[in-house]
Amino acid sequence: MRLLKIQLLLVFLIFFWITFSFAQSRRKSSNDGPSKIKLGYHDLTARDNALFNARISFMEGMLKLKNSKTDDYDDILDIYTYEDPEVNVAINPEMERVLEKASKAIYYHDMSKWVDDCYLLMGKAYFIQGKYEDAEEVFKYIVSEFKDGKKRLVKKYKKASNKKKKKKPARQTSYKKKKKQAQKKKKEKSNEEEEEKKDPLAFIKHQTIKDEAFVWLIKSYIALEQFTEAQSLMGLAKNNDKFDKDLFGDLFVVQAYYHLERNNMELAARSLEQGIPFIKKNNDKERYLFILGQLYLKINQESQALSSFEKVLSLSPTYEMEFNAKINIAKAYENQSSSVALDVRSILEKMAKDRKNIEYLDQIYYYIARVDLKDGLKESAISNLNKSVTYSIKNQKQKGLSFLKLGDIYYQDEIWGKAKQNYDSALAFLPKTYNDYDALSLKNTVLSDIVKKVVIIEHQDTLQHLYSLRPEERESLLDEVIEQRRKEDLQKAVEKQAGKQLALSIETNLDSEGDWYFYNSNSKKSGYTEFVAKWGKRALEDNWRRSNKQSISSEEEESSDEIVTNTSTKNYEQYKTRLLEETPKNEDELVKSKVIEGNATYDLASIYKQKINDNQKATDQFKKIIEESDIKGDLRAKALYNLYILYKEQKNESQAKIYSDLILKEFPNSIYATYIKNPNYFKDLEASKKEIERLYENAYEAYKVQKYGESSLLIQIADSLQPNNDLKPKFSLLNAMIIGKTSDESALRVALKDVIDNYPTDNVKYRARAILLQLDNKEAENIEQQNNQAKSIFQVDKEQPHYACILVHDSIFESKLVMNSLSNYNNKFHKLDKLSTDNKLMNKKTLLMVKEFKNYDKANSYLNEIKDNNNIKSKLKSTKHDFLLITSKNLIGVYKQNSFNEYLAFYKAKY
Numbered sequence: 001m002r003l004l005k006i007q008l009l010l011v012f013l014i015f016f017w018i019t020f021s022f023a024q025s026r027r028k029s030s031n032d033g034p035s036k037i038k039l040g041y042h043d044l045t046a047r048d049n050a051l052f053n054a055r056i057s058f059m060e061g062m063l064k065l066k067n068s069k070t071d072d073y074d075d076i077l078d079i080y081t082y083e084d085p086e087v088n089v090a091i092n093p094e095m096e097r098v099l100e101k102a103s104k105a106i107y108y109h110d111m112s113k114w115v116d117d118c119y120l121l122m123g124k125a126y127f128i129q130g131k132y133e134d135a136e137e138v139f140k141y142i143v144s145e146f147k148d149g150k151k152r153l154v155k156k157y158k159k160a161s162n163k164k165k166k167k168k169p170a171r172q173t174s175y176k177k178k179k180k181q182a183q184k185k186k187k188e189k190s191n192e193e194e195e196e197k198k199d200p201l202a203f204i205k206h207q208t209i210k211d212e213a214f215v216w217l218i219k220s221y222i223a224l225e226q227f228t229e230a231q232s233l234m235g236l237a238k239n240n241d242k243f244d245k246d247l248f249g250d251l252f253v254v255q256a257y258y259h260l261e262r263n264n265m266e267l268a269a270r271s272l273e274q275g276i277p278f279i280k281k282n283n284d285k286e287r288y289l290f291i292l293g294q295l296y297l298k299i300n301q302e303s304q305a306l307s308s309f310e311k312v313l314s315l316s317p318t319y320e321m322e323f324n325a326k327i328n329i330a331k332a333y334e335n336q337s338s339s340v341a342l343d344v345r346s347i348l349e350k351m352a353k354d355r356k357n358i359e360y361l362d363q364i365y366y367y368i369a370r371v372d373l374k375d376g377l378k379e380s381a382i383s384n385l386n387k388s389v390t391y392s393i394k395n396q397k398q399k400g401l402s403f404l405k406l407g408d409i410y411y412q413d414e415i416w417g418k419a420k421q422n423y424d425s426a427l428a429f430l431p432k433t434y435n436d437y438d439a440l441s442l443k444n445t446v447l448s449d450i451v452k453k454v455v456i457i458e459h460q461d462t463l464q465h466l467y468s469l470r471p472e473e474r475e476s477l478l479d480e481v482i483e484q485r486r487k488e489d490l491q492k493a494v495e496k497q498a499g500k501q502l503a504l505s506i507e508t509n510l511d512s513e514g515d516w517y518f519y520n521s522n523s524k525k526s527g528y529t530e531f532v533a534k535w536g537k538r539a540l541e542d543n544w545r546r547s548n549k550q551s552i553s554s555e556e557e558e559s560s561d562e563i564v565t566n567t568s569t570k571n572y573e574q575y576k577t578r579l580l581e582e583t584p585k586n587e588d589e590l591v592k593s594k595v596i597e598g599n600a601t602y603d604l605a606s607i608y609k610q611k612i613n614d615n616q617k618a619t620d621q622f623k624k625i626i627e628e629s630d631i632k633g634d635l636r637a638k639a640l641y642n643l644y645i646l647y648k649e650q651k652n653e654s655q656a657k658i659y660s661d662l663i664l665k666e667f668p669n670s671i672y673a674t675y676i677k678n679p680n681y682f683k684d685l686e687a688s689k690k691e692i693e694r695l696y697e698n699a700y701e702a703y704k705v706q707k708y709g710e711s712s713l714l715i716q717i718a719d720s721l722q723p724n725n726d727l728k729p730k731f732s733l734l735n736a737m738i739i740g741k742t743s744d745e746s747a748l749r750v751a752l753k754d755v756i757d758n759y760p761t762d763n764v765k766y767r768a769r770a771i772l773l774q775l776d777n778k779e780a781e782n783i784e785q786q787n788n789q790a791k792s793i794f795q796v797d798k799e800q801p802h803y804a805c806i807l808v809h810d811s812i813f814e815s816k817l818v819m820n821s822l823s824n825y826n827n828k829f830h831k832l833d834k835l836s837t838d839n840k841l842m843n844k845k846t847l848l849m850v851k852e853f854k855n856y857d858k859a860n861s862y863l864n865e866i867k868d869n870n871n872i873k874s875k876l877k878s879t880k881h882d883f884l885l886i887t888s889k890n891l892i893g894v895y896k897q898n899s900f901n902e903y904l905a906f907y908k909a910k911y
Helices: 002-026 036-068 085-108 115-128 132-145 175-198 209-221 225-236 245-261 266-276 282-298 302-314 319-333 336-354 355-374 380-390 395-411 414-431 437-467 471-510 521-535 549-560 562-568 572-582 587-611 616-629 633-649 653-667 671-677 681-704 708-721 728-742 745-759 765-778 815-829 857-869 870-876 886-895 901-910
Strands: 802-808 838-842 846-855 881-887
Touching: 036 085, 036 266, 085 681, 115 132, 115 209, 115 266, 132 209, 132 802, 132 870, 209 225, 209 562, 225 245, 245 846, 266 282, 266 633, 282 302, 302 319, 302 380, 319 336, 319 355, 336 355, 355 380, 355 395, 355 521, 395 414, 395 681, 395 708, 414 437, 437 471, 437 572, 471 572, 549 802, 572 870, 587 616, 587 633, 587 728, 587 765, 616 633, 653 671, 681 728, 728 745, 728 765, 745 802, 815 846, 815 857, 815 870, 846 857, 881 886, 881 901, 886 901
Parallel strands: none
Antiparallel strands: 802 846, 802 881, 838 846
């Protein structure tokens, strides 16, 4: 009944408004422009038809996006849920409908005061589709052409008689009168605003959207990485007294978005802190508070982070956000006092008991373990991390993080084998996008080398210990070793079986359809499988268990002892026999064992020194070598020299002198003694090597341009400077090829055979053999071109510096936009790399280059980054192009050929 009354009231109001407008319009002359009825028609139709449908489509799309988007709470949440255009593809149909409806409203109702709202919706739709340039144009148009919802354009309807009248000179007004008038106007405006708030129909009245468009224009500039323009607009808005106060929250949030894109978390946090009090919607407020808490954690302001997450909980957020807020509270407490940490432990343990959190048990136990580590409870931490791994059924990333933390614990305790196992598992489960994935992969590779060396050292140590025992003691010890291994295998098997059963139980609970067993099909299915596995298929009858008691008893025994049987059947005797066979039989074999152990120890010390930068561990290992009296010769000399260098670097001159004296005494003619006498020896040697390399390059270049005499002279100079240089085999082969060009075939054959005989272990022998084979087959028109290493003027050398390139197959391509985008990207993400950009035009193709990178891996990593950059992709979308890498030498080859075609084919085949 009440609804009917409201509907009748609305009909009456509309009828009254139309009648009044019609009466008013009758008083106007035909030259006054459109009548109020006409304007009213366009306003009403634009707002309640096309614009209404556009808004509905926009809201449907945003709701669909919100429901489909999955937030990664391990990373800082996106400020806006629509930041990623690739995710937003799912709502393209809704956004296209928004554009269609808004365009119709603008076309058919251009005199309506709701046209600016249509443009605003269009700009938002373009932005969400990732068409930032189109969005920018729309928002700029609104800001420049609309004021209070009306175009700043001359109206086409003008009363002919209403010409500008000459203004009479205004009377001079006193200061007091002016002040009084200003106060009166201010009061009238305040009264108008107050009345507007009280107006029950204010929500359907037109509101100016210029300031909202201004905020969206700033977003567009940020998305386009035009940060200077964005910063300038933010400054204008904040200094504008007339800027809509209701949009202050949005303005500060967009400022936070700007700072996050510039990776300035401290300023982003400050902006959010200023903007959150102005935010009215609880859903937005809880998200921004959560992000603020994450930012505070990143900049180590734990107390402010705690406050933010507690405010999130006070807003009754979604269960997922509530859970993650509590988890982040635990993170924040990690750096607080122990008493506070105990409170966190009780919160987490309470969460673990809550049935609603069964899906999140892996995260809960992970953070309990972190609290354990803070309190020094290492064993408890390991236990809780193992629980976390077991409970991680669906969350693969969390499983990886738990394995990673276990690996870190074992790594710190130097339990290398277990550390390696857990790092392997972490790399298997963590996504490759994980921030420290590459660093972890490198660390794991180093750890693999450590484990290999430790295994060798422990094995040789075991053999040496067995040698020192009497035969009966040796037998007894081996039995103990075998028994210990059997127990370890049994424990592993039991833990593995228990883990499988627990995982099955968790998965069943996660997929459960009801609490009671018989209403839960998954539980029943699991129970039936367990029953059949244990009892076999039984008829449904009384006393089913007693019908074959002997059989059942044996089955029970077999089931319970299954693991023991599996482990006991392993042939441990083979391991025992192998140990006995490898045990040294005499002093000579014992010395060999000690040398093997010494070499492994030296390698381990070198890993500590060069790859982990742990000089103390390296020092300890080098000392083990020199303390072993049976280790002599070069291995002892290298260990002494490394100890001398380590103490020299630590500026411990007294210890350094001990080891330098030992080297000079025991190895006076060694290279190490030479260095101690002449500290610049290796620098001189390195300079000499570089000079030899330069001579070889010059000699080879001279050979290529047929300056055989000059090439031969350079070879002789290199030989006189350093007769036994490392490039001697290459010089020898080059000399043979010069002979081939300047003498007859028989002389070439002799020179090539000399290369093979003199350098049997160097790769040059294969190249020499290949040329001889070609000579034998009479197919050698050009010896150099037929060489397997020189079939093409292009060569793959992944250790050489590389350029990352975009080859655009279009001569009229406007490269400036892409070059600017590349420069902006480099300034943002690779500022320390000091990269430069360049472009070349050749045969109707444009090569855009970023240079230079240390090697192929660095360049390839960068190339993959720009391939996925939306801003760069958008500027290349209308062109045919290829991404590629090239070295400076190969680029010279391209210039010589005056074509990219051959290199492109070479790149696709070889890279």
